[in-house]
Amino acid sequence: MIELKQLQKVYDQQQDAVIKDVTVNILPGEFFVMVGPSGSGKSTILRMIAGLEPITGGDLIIAGERMNDLPPKARHLSMVFQNYALYPNMTVSENITFGLKARKVASATQLQRLSDALALVGLTDYAYRYPRELSGGQRQRVALARSIVSGAEIILMDEPLSNLDAQLRESMRYEIKALQRKLGITVVYVTHDQTEAMTMGDRVMILNDGVVQQIGTPMQLYELPANTFVAKFFGTPQMNVLTAVTDWQNQGVAIDTPFDPDAMVGIRPEAARLNPENADDMAIEFWVATATQIGSETLLFGTINGREETLQFKISGHLDVPTEQFITLYIPRNALHYFDLNGNMLAAVGV
Known part of the structure; x- marks a missing residue:
């Protein structure tokens, strides 16, 4: 479980908090979506969970352990970015296993995880291609595979489909959701697209100006909106x-x-x-x-x-x-x- 307890974020040059007392429990194996307009604070919260942004106030607890001051590598999670963050001079296989090599994981384990991950995302035949030789959807699959081989039980996704065209974005929604179900992992997903939130999320948290407006299933939010926003x-x-x-x-x-x-x-x-x-x-x-x-x-x-x-x-x-x-x-x-x-x-x- 990921627990956010009155999470706050204040930047030095600002007096008002940009994230204001966000409290929510994200359940194991849940596909949890944070959605809101640009500037609502959703990506900031994701980066605070990842350890890429310092926490000003409140607590972040993962699996019962307070994570506020721990570095990203100690949080047992992985992250998929909007721009894929692939190394252009590395093949698909090298991009996927880069983190495993850095952690000095045994070669046999690397090969097995690589093979399994490539099969899961449908890129077995692309193992030796470079990012420039792939489509946007294929690059996104490489980024997903890199998260999968890490063995992390939590994957954070920051608007991973925003660079794709509408048709590919729709198909990738279902692929990511099916993959999450198959692996049983916890996904915390950020988007500004309410259609993505409704079709992918088990539960959705709507943010505006750093404040939680409502948390619930997509149908709860649709049928019983807490406010006009x-x-x-x-x-x-x-x-x-x-x-x-x-x-x-x-x-x-x-x-x-x-x-x-x-x-x-x-x-x-x-x-x-x-x-x-x-x-x-x-x-x-x-x-x-x-x-x-x-x-x-x-x-x-x-x-x-x-x-x-x-x-x-x-x-x-x-x-x-x-x-x-x-x-x-x-x-x-x-x-x-x-x-x-x-x-x-x-x-x-x-x-």
């Missing part, structure tokens, strides 16, 4: 969040809520329907500014009853929706989320 960060397109239920009512949209009438209400874009499914579905008059077909879905952009906020809704199907006029959309009442005036969740009805 999480609600908008998780989901594509992002959740529509409108202020003041009373304003809705003044515009002819009836929302029965037990909460403060000035509460904010959130609706996932995919909750909208062109036809009611239940008698109590909420009907809204939606001005369609544009309609875009993307494969099997239609994205609608527009406003409700003259309100200023631009909303997005996602309708299943390739539909010919009229633009620059009103249409009626139906929203199940159990799809409404409520937030207080500070943006904290009040409830998600029906969940």
Whole structure:
């Protein structure tokens, strides 16, 4: 287990902490994802775990041992970087076994680990090629193989797929996840991509400005966002969040809520329907500014009853929706989320 206990990071030239009291237990064999916008502190936390960044406050405990002051090599983990960090003058095999040679691991053990790792990442036939002769995905596999041969039970990954094209990035997600399951190792993975977080993480920690916003499974974060930041960060397109239920009512949209009438209400874009499914579905008059077909879905952009906020809704199907006029959309009442005036969740009805 990796335990972060009120972890803090303060740089000398700054008075405010850039990492603020982060506390979480990462379980053995878990694929744990840290996600957030640029500058949220996720890579800094990863580097603090690795020993590449000093810890200002709090404790880092791995397998019951406090690691704050131990050097990276004493932490029994390995790291995969965004830029792969391969030696250009070394072959694939030499890159993979470099760390083993530095630790003077027996030659027979090196060869066996190398063979096993190459087979796992599908690079057996590339053992004697150089990095310049490999594609981006193959270079990433070499970096993974180097971590695997180290024998570490914890692998830290800092945005390892960000340099790959979209199609290769998607396939590598599943390969990394399958490899982690097969090896039973603990992975702490940093990304800014919420799709990666949702598809790869057993649990996800969302950060903003060095503060933990929420920790949970991908579905917990999607269905029960702790605040409007999480609600908008998780989901594509992002959740529509409108202020003041009373304003809705003044515009002819009836929302029965037990909460403060000035509460904010959130609706996932995919909750909208062109036809009611239940008698109590909420009907809204939606001005369609544009309609875009993307494969099997239609994205609608527009406003409700003259309100200023631009909303997005996602309708299943390739539909010919009229633009620059009103249409009626139906929203199940159990799809409404409520937030207080500070943006904290009040409830998600029906969940």
